[in-house]
Amino acid sequence: MTVGAPGSAPTCTGDVAGADLGETLLHEHIFVQQPEVDAALPSPEWDEQRAVADAVALLDGLFRRGVRTVVDLTVPGLGRDVALVRRVAEASPVRIVAATGWYTHNALPAYFRLNGPGRLIDGPDPLIRMLVDDLTVGIRGTKVRAGAIKVVSDVEGLTPDVRRVFEAAAVAQAETSAPVFTHSHAPSRGGLEQQKVLRALGVPLERVVIGHAGDSDDIAYLTELASEGSWLGFDRFGMEHTAPDEQRIRTLLTLLERGLASQIVLSHDAAAFSRVTPPSWRRRHTPSWHMHHIHDDVLPRLRREGVDEETIRTMMVETPRRVLAGA
Numbered sequence: 001m002t003v004g005a006p007g008s009a010p011t012c013t014g015d016v017a018g019a020d021l022g023e024t025l026l027h028e029h030i031f032v033q034q035p036e037v038d039a040a041l042p043s044p045e046w047d048e049q050r051a052v053a054d055a056v057a058l059l060d061g062l063f064r065r066g067v068r069t070v071v072d073l074t075v076p077g078l079g080r081d082v083a084l085v086r087r088v089a090e091a092s093p094v095r096i097v098a099a100t101g102w103y104t105h106n107a108l109p110a111y112f113r114l115n116g117p118g119r120l121i122d123g124p125d126p127l128i129r130m131l132v133d134d135l136t137v138g139i140r141g142t143k144v145r146a147g148a149i150k151v152v153s154d155v156e157g158l159t160p161d162v163r164r165v166f167e168a169a170a171v172a173q174a175e176t177s178a179p180v181f182t183h184s185h186a187p188s189r190g191g192l193e194q195q196k197v198l199r200a201l202g203v204p205l206e207r208v209v210i211g212h213a214g215d216s217d218d219i220a221y222l223t224e225l226a227s228e229g230s231w232l233g234f235d236r237f238g239m240e241h242t243a244p245d246e247q248r249i250r251t252l253l254t255l256l257e258r259g260l261a262s263q264i265v266l267s268h269d270a271a272a273f274s275r276v277t278p279p280s281w282r283r284r285h286t287p288s289w290h291m292h293h294i295h296d297d298v299l300p301r302l303r304r305e306g307v308d309e310e311t312i313r314t315m316m317v318e319t320p321r322r323v324l325a326g327a
């Protein structure tokens with residue numbers, strides 16, 4: 001199945017050739033929402049017009065810092081609203097790649113539990129149809145095709161519903177060759193279980209980014225993940241409540257010394273607005289957890305530690321291009 005020109009990546013504002021993607025943040029969020037909660041209990045911090053304007057200003061700041069593309073890994077389960085994100089993309093010089101998948105640590109909505117092969121309402125798996133349509137036809141209500149598949153497992157491990165999302169992702173990946181991004185639980189070395197199940201499902205591990213690997217400082221774990229061919233997401237800079245930046249940087253420097261630059265990508269897992277961890281909380285508790293942090297603080301620090309420009313370009317430009325647009 002074709003999904004746009006080979007060597008290009010779909011974005012909210014059209015396909016972009018791999019060579020034009022430029023500096024890229026591979027794991028961010030524009031708007032994390034909780035639609036049913038928001039409807040019943042609106043956030044006092046949410047104002048749609050202001051949120052769009054704030055997100056555009058944030059991306060303008062990224063553009064001034066050299067970033068050209070951001071991957072928004074907000075999938076259903078996290079309140080994905082691609083029509084709203086596209087408004088941000090249309091007003092910004094930074095392109096946004098949308099994602100498909102389903103965000104859950106344990107259970108899918110009741111609809112999926114009762115609808116699907118061998119279930120009460122027996123038929124083809126609607127989750128597979130959703131992922132494939134998002135990647136090939138476009139996300140409902142938009143003409144935007146997803147350019148990434150997101151799967152999640154956390155401390156609960158591969159519950160039956162989590163496994164079902166992985167199975168749907170594997171079918172969608174085989175049909176489209178889209179990259180798979182995971183949310184993994186680093187303290188329990190969860191990336192290894194993700195690799196095991198994805199490999200068994202036929203997903204090439206060199207098309208997989210093990211997200212949140214950088215929460216770990218276990219060099220043996222991280223090098224084992226890398227030896228299977230996957231990319232490692234050092235994708236939570238500034239997220240001090242899961243690991244301190246100092247630890248992330250020391251671990252990253254060790255892996256760079258071991259020659260793993262081409263398998264590491266840097267991002268923040270930050271959000272322009274999140275209902276779950278609202279702006280007021282972030283300002284108070286995680287002041288560095290925002291999308292400018294890598295350029296303002298982390299890259300200058302890496303340069304002071306002796307990391308050269310070629311290595312930074314590999315992590316910020318070349319590897320993201322391979323992830324999003326293939327070799």
Ligand SMILES: [Zn+2]
Nearest residue numbers: 027028073269
């Ligand atoms: Zn994320």
